[in-house]
Structures are given as structure tokens and as C-alpha cells.
Amino acid sequence: MAGIAYPPERALACEARGNQPMKVILRRDVRGLGREGEVKDVKSGYARNFLIPTGAVQVADAGALKNWERHRTEREDREKALQSEAEATAEKLRGVRLEIGVKAGEKNRLFGSVTNREIVELLAKEGIELDRHQVVLKEPIKTVGEHRVMVHVFSGIDATVLVNVTPLH
Structure with a gap:
């Protein structure tokens, strides 16, 4: 048609x-x-x-572009400061090992799961403030043992945190 x-x-x-x-x-x-x-x-x-x-x-428009040019260095400086702060946070994260005790049944299968919110709370106790969306879990942790968790700190800056899940009987 x-x-x-x-x-x-x-x-x-x-x-x-x-x-x-x-x-x-x-x-x-x-x-x-x-x-x-x-x-x-x-x-x-x-x-x-x-x-x-x-x-x-x-x-x-012409006026907005002129103003944008004038403030470009300020934006670039702010971006560099954020990036250096993110790199420092990533360095801290690389040395962190989190321990979390969770109720578990037979065969060490967890009742419930460990989510990114719980990991962020544990990191806050360590003095590292993050948003829960920065902790990348494909799916919540449902097994006992050591798990590597990716944390997206900033654009192009990632860190891996070890989370050791232990059973509470």
C-alpha cells in the first residue's frame, strides 16, 4: 500500500x-x-x-553555544575531579572482602538471597558510599561461598569485590 x-x-x-x-x-x-x-x-x-x-x-543557538564554550573548562575540571575520586573509590573496593551470614538450609541453599542492596549496606559500613545500581549482579546470590561482584564506579572504572556468604544455622 x-x-x-x-x-x-x-x-x-x-x-x-x-x-x-x-x-x-x-x-x-x-x-x-x-x-x-x-x-x-x-x-x-x-x-x-x-x-x-x-x-x-x-x-x-549562537548565544547558548558561546556560553557553553565559556563553561567548557569548568565542566572538564569537574569531570576530572569526579574521575579521580572514582579511581580512589575503585582502589578501596579492590581491597574489600565482605562477610555476610545468611540463614541456609540443607546443602547450604539460602533461604532468600543476597541482593545488591545488602552489598551496598555492607559497603557503607566499610565507609564506601555507593548507589545500589552501581553493584552489578546478574541475579541475586543464592548459594553459600565466595562470590565475585562487579561494581561500576564511574564510566570506564569498574572494581571487583569479594563477597563471602556463610550459612547461619
């Missing part, structure tokens, strides 16, 4: 209105698009209908 045939002047108007890329400056991290402070080209409909109303971006 063929598409609807519009008069040529209307077809041009539709094309000009909806499919033209628009330059925007990201005010915050947007999943699938980029990080705060980046300049991106997006479809104008996406910008007008979603990104601008939610405050995620600002249109990159």
Missing part, C-alpha cells in the same frame, strides 16, 4: 518541519544520547516534544 500523496508544497512543509536535525546542549545526562554539557544533533520532533519540555536540553 502506497503512502498518502500530499501536494508538493505541503510535502515540503512537512519535511522541513519534522525531520530537520536540531543542535541542542544537554543540561543533564540523557540515556542513549549523551552526557551533560555535550552538543548533539537530534531530530527536531524529539527535541520539541520530549527533550525541551523535560528540561533535558537547551536549543544550541
Whole structure:
């Protein structure tokens, strides 16, 4: 089935209105698009209908781009500080070994499981503050023994923590 045939002047108007890329400056991290402070080209409909109303971006006109350039070094310095802090946290995490006692039945099968929330709570007791989404578990831990858990500290910086699950009878 063929598409609807519009008069040529209307077809041009539709094309000009909806499919033209628009330059925007990201005010915050947007999943699938980029990080705060980046300049991106997006479809104008996406910008007008979603990104601008939610405050995620600002249109990159001449004044906004000039302001963006002026603040670029400040953003880069802040990014470097966050990265060095993340590297220090990753170093701390690499030396951490967590012990957790959990009720277990026969054959050391746990009643319940150990989740990323419990691991974050144990890390907080060690003086390391993380968000539960930074602890990467494919599925909750359901067996006794030593488990390696990946922690995503920052973009490109990961650490492995040893979690030893012991049975409580």
C-alpha cells in the first residue's frame, strides 16, 4: 500500500518541519544520547516534544553555544575531579572482602538471597558510599561461598569485590 500523496508544497512543509536535525546542549545526562554539557544533533520532533519540555536540553543557538564554550573548562575540571575520586573509590573496593551470614538450609541453599542492596549496606559500613545500581549482579546470590561482584564506579572504572556468604544455622 502506497503512502498518502500530499501536494508538493505541503510535502515540503512537512519535511522541513519534522525531520530537520536540531543542535541542542544537554543540561543533564540523557540515556542513549549523551552526557551533560555535550552538543548533539537530534531530530527536531524529539527535541520539541520530549527533550525541551523535560528540561533535558537547551536549543544550541549562537548565544547558548558561546556560553557553553565559556563553561567548557569548568565542566572538564569537574569531570576530572569526579574521575579521580572514582579511581580512589575503585582502589578501596579492590581491597574489600565482605562477610555476610545468611540463614541456609540443607546443602547450604539460602533461604532468600543476597541482593545488591545488602552489598551496598555492607559497603557503607566499610565507609564506601555507593548507589545500589552501581553493584552489578546478574541475579541475586543464592548459594553459600565466595562470590565475585562487579561494581561500576564511574564510566570506564569498574572494581571487583569479594563477597563471602556463610550459612547461619
